[in-house]
Amino acid sequence: MYVNFCKILWNKKIKAVDETTIVRYSKKYNIPIADIYELDKAYYSYLFSLDTTKYKYQIKNHYQPLQALYYDSLGHLKSFQVNCYAGGFPNLKWNKNEIMTTFPPKQQAPTESIVSLETQLKYLKPISHTLKPSIVDYDYIVIVYWNIFMGRQSKRFIRFVQDNRKLETEKKVKIIYVNTDNIFMEQ
Numbered sequence: 001m002y003v004n005f006c007k008i009l010w011n012k013k014i015k016a017v018d019e020t021t022i023v024r025y026s027k028k029y030n031i032p033i034a035d036i037y038e039l040d041k042a043y044y045s046y047l048f049s050l051d052t053t054k055y056k057y058q059i060k061n062h063y064q065p066l067q068a069l070y071y072d073s074l075g076h077l078k079s080f081q082v083n084c085y086a087g088g089f090p091n092l093k094w095n096k097n098e099i100m101t102t103f104p105p106k107q108q109a110p111t112e113s114i115v116s117l118e119t120q121l122k123y124l125k126p127i128s129h130t131l132k133p134s135i136v137d138y139d140y141i142v143i144v145y146w147n148i149f150m151g152r153q154s155k156r157f158i159r160f161v162q163d164n165r166k167l168e169t170e171k172k173v174k175i176i177y178v179n180t181d182n183i184f185m186e187q
Contacts, residue, residue, distance in 0.1 A: 014185045016182055016185050023036070031146075037179070038179050038182065039183050057110075058110075065184060066153065066154060068144050069143045075118060081105060081108045091153065092156070100160055101167075138172045140174070143176050144175060144178065145178050148179075161175065
């Protein structure tokens with residue numbers, strides 16, 4: 001169920017950000033600079049090219065500004081965290097029902113297969129400091145959508161994902177951080 005936070009979010013004034021700003025905030029949010037990407041504008045064209053009647057809620061979930069998608073090494077979506085399912089005020093409750101106490105986290109948003117790992121990677125634009133992602137040697141790939149316009153919500157979300165990652169001590173996990181500010185600026 002979606003909370004009113006999502007409705008409030010869309011009324012917020014969003015500004016364009018340049019790479020320098022993204023890097024500055026990445027440092028504030030403890031994001032490794034080599035793992036930062038921007039989301040390509042074509043991603044939303046892809047989402048809305050899907051059958052919007054059949055996939056209405058799935059598209060809406062993938063359209064949110066804060067997301068963590070946990071894929072296994074075969075590219076299957078194992079856990080999906082989305083801001084609209086977190087609830088809470090004034091801070092989103094990412095660990096509601098203790099979902100972040102296991103790796104991968106327990107289910108928050110419904111998992112489905114409309115956006116594969118391969119599709120996710122296709123729409124990532126590296127910044128100048130980014131290393132080309134190699135996902136071959138990893139057991140889990142976590143795609144984290146974050147932004148500057150949500151301020152502390154983004155910072156807290158990233159910390160929850162990073163703390164959750166620390167729970168996995170035997171398998172190799174790669175976190176890819178995807179900034180979404182400029183996508184939402186144009187909406």
